[in-house]
Amino acid sequence: xxxxxxxxxxxxxxxxxxxxxxxxxxxxxxxxxxxxxxxxxxxxxxxxxxxxxxxxxxxxxxxxxxxxxxxxxxxxxxxxxxxxxxxxxxxxxxxxxxxxxxxxxxxxxxxxxxxxxxxxxxxxxxxxxxxxxxxxxxxxxxxxxxxxxxxxxxxxxxxxxxxxxxxxxxxxxxxxxxxxxxxxxxxxxxxxxxxxxxxxxxxxxxxxxxxxxxxxxxxxxxxxxxxxxxxxxxxxxxxxxxxxxxxxxxxxxxxxxxxxxxxxxxxxxxxxxxxxxxxxxxxxxxxxxxxxxxxxxxxxxxxxxxxxxxxxxxxxxxxxxxxxxxxxxxxxxxxxxxxxxxxxxxxxxxxxxxxxxxxxxxxxxxxxxxxxxxxxxxxxxxxxxxxxxxxxxxxxxxxxxxxxxxxxxxxxxxxxxxxxxxxxxxxxxxxxxxxxxxxxxxxxxxxxx
Ligand code: GLU
Numbered sequence: 001x002x003x004x005x006x007x008x009x010x011x012x013x014x015x016x017x018x019x020x021x022x023x024x025x026x027x028x029x030x031x032x033x034x035x036x037x038x039x040x041x042x043x044x045x046x047x048x049x050x051x052x053x054x055x056x057x058x059x060x061x062x063x064x065x066x067x068x069x070x071x072x073x074x075x076x077x078x079x080x081x082x083x084x085x086x087x088x089x090x091x092x093x094x095x096x097x098x099x100x101x102x103x104x105x106x107x108x109x110x111x112x113x114x115x116x117x118x119x120x121x122x123x124x125x126x127x128x129x130x131x132x133x134x135x136x137x138x139x140x141x142x143x144x145x146x147x148x149x150x151x152x153x154x155x156x157x158x159x160x161x162x163x164x165x166x167x168x169x170x171x172x173x174x175x176x177x178x179x180x181x182x183x184x185x186x187x188x189x190x191x192x193x194x195x196x197x198x199x200x201x202x203x204x205x206x207x208x209x210x211x212x213x214x215x216x217x218x219x220x221x222x223x224x225x226x227x228x229x230x231x232x233x234x235x236x237x238x239x240x241x242x243x244x245x246x247x248x249x250x251x252x253x254x255x256x257x258x259x260x261x262x263x264x265x266x267x268x269x270x271x272x273x274x275x276x277x278x279x280x281x282x283x284x285x286x287x288x289x290x291x292x293x294x295x296x297x298x299x300x301x302x303x304x305x306x307x308x309x310x311x312x313x314x315x316x317x318x319x320x321x322x323x324x325x326x327x328x329x330x331x332x333x334x335x336x337x338x339x340x341x342x343x344x345x346x347x348x349x350x351x352x353x354x355x356x357x358x359x360x361x362x363x364x365x366x367x368x369x370x371x372x373x374x375x376x377x378x379x380x381x382x383x384x385x386x387x388x389x390x391x392x393x394x395x396x397x398x399x400x401x402x403x404x405x406x407x408x409x410x411x412x413x414x415x416x417x418x419x420x421x422x423x424x425x426x427x428x429x430x431x432x433x434x435x436x437x438x439x440x441x442x443x444x445x446x447x448x449x
Pocket of ligand 1: 007008009047189193206207211
């Protein structure tokens with residue numbers, strides 16, 4: 001069974017890069033399910049061990065964003081609730097001699113790195129901690145120093161076949177042994193993530209390429225714990241106007257995009273393709289989008305993300321929405337539901353869901369719109385020429401042909417006053433579609449003014 005996970009740190013609002021990671025995991029799992037017919041599992045994991053920066057409101061925002069995108073999860077986990085499990089694994093690793101205590105301060109480590117760089121050496125930790133005798137450790141502790149702990153990497157080649165990057169290989173000798181417990185006893189991300197992925201049976205890890213070197217380290221941890229190594233896929237990070245998109249770029253938070261009228265499927269349709277050479281396909285649901293989704297189509301080059309692309313795509317997504325989908329969105333917004341006739345008339349003129357209410361009001365109100373005297377006379381004349389019977393899409397052409405013949409008006413002179421009389425707007429949906437929406441009574445009332 002395919003098990004994927006999305007592991008945000010609830011230390012800020014989600015930005016487009018986080019949404020992308022969540023979406024790629026979900027689409028990948030869905031696409032496998034579609035191919036094999038086997039159900040998948042989606043784990044939502046809160047990486048909330050940083051108690052100072054993690055906040056309940058950010059966590060709530062993650063849930064909200066996920067629901068908004070249409071991503072549901074089968075299991076929810078909090079790293080903050082699993083500290084005992086991490087301590088237990090840590091003990092085991094210590095006993096097996098795979099973890100060692102170190103006493104350097106952050107300044108001392110920085111000084112070492114600077115000296116290594118100055119000598120043209122890679123800034124890899126020199127394992128001084130490993131060489132300390134018990135007496136030296138006691139002495140350091142007597143001075144008030146507290147140990148932090150590092151995981152001892154094997155100095156060997158660690159490789160994997162990345163679903164995006166292909167064959168990847170890192171030599172442990174070129175990497176620093178990672179710190180897995182800080183001086184204050186807290187756990188940085190690296191080891192808890194591996195323990196969780198192992199305990200929750202994660203089979204595929206899809207995350208940004210900023211984690212590629214972590215993967216080499218984490219594979220060694222999986223091996224040390226005797227766990228099955230998951231498959232990995234690291235799509236390149238998005239770049240934008242502001243360079244690499246990081247959590248700190250609040251300008252692209254999903255909340256703001258939502259407030260600006262961007263539909264979740266707009267984000268999904270764009271992000272499922274950005275970084276591949278596949279064309280963007282407008283889809284109604286994530287299930288449909290998963291039909292065309294292939295992680296191996298992602299290239300190595302960092303795709304350029306431009307918020308404008310979302311605004312360009314959004315009208316296409318909104319206009320293609322089915323009536324039930326539109327009505328569901330309107331209901332969420334507390335706005336009146338609409339008819340199929342109305343949606344067929346106005347959808348080509350809608351850029352976002354919020355635009356619907358305006359046209360709904362125009363069509364349903366008893367408002368009359370002012371015209372100059374000449375146009376009013378013309379519209380009254382036209383009203384008298386309306387064909388009998390129910391209005392449909394053909395009515396407008398039949399009617400305006402008669403009006404043209406009777407009044408001698410044509411082109412803009414003919415259509416513009418009618419549009420103004422019927423909608424009070426210079427532009428808008430096709431009149432032939434609006435006529436049946438308005439119906440005879442309102443059409444006559446508005447033409448007569
Ligand atoms: N909390 C980590 C992050 O947001 C998760 C990384 C991972 O997917 O392993 O970067």
